[in-house]
Amino acid sequence: MNQDLDIKKLKQQLEEERTLLTKELSGIARVNPKNPKDWEAVPAETDKAEFRDEAADRIEELEERQAETIPLEKRLENVNQALTRIATGIYGQCEICQTPIETPRLDANPAARTCKKHLDQESVR
Numbered sequence: 593m594n595q596d597l598d599i600k601k602l603k604q605q606l607e608e609e610r611t612l613l614t615k616e617l618s619g620i621a622r623v624n625p626k627n628p629k630d631w632e633a634v635p636a637e638t639d640k641a642e643f644r645d646e647a648a649d650r651i652e653e654l655e656e657r658q659a660e661t662i663p664l665e666k667r668l669e670n671v672n673q674a675l676t677r678i679a680t681g682i683y684g685q686c687e688i689c690q691t692p693i694e695t696p697r698l699d700a701n702p703a704a705r706t707c708k709k710h711l712d713q714e715s716v717r
Contacts, residue, residue: 621665634654
């Protein structure tokens with residue numbers, strides 16, 4: 593583990609981000625009861641649409657909520673993985689080459705999973 597890291601501070605940032613992401617997701621989605629890591633967008637209104645155009649508007653809104661849910665869900669998963677890496681003592685290590693992730697990179701993004709060299713591979717995993 594990178595000795596220059598302030599693990600306590602980074603852990604606190606990650607926990608705060610997890611709280612914010614969960615709150616934001618809760619406003620537009622719900623946890624899938626069959627898969628707690630999966631969030632499903634929910635409609636803003638639950639009463640029945642009386643007209644065809646209202647139904648179309650609600651479907652469009654639900655699709656927009658789903659589009660918002662996906663990146664938030666991915667970010668939350670990265671934050672949770674980073675907190676797990678802290679707990680297991682492997683935080684700050686690149687998932688590709690196992691070298692220490694640069695301190696400025698972790699300061700900017702505590703949930704970073706790769707070093708700068710492998711940044712382009714982070715979104716694929």
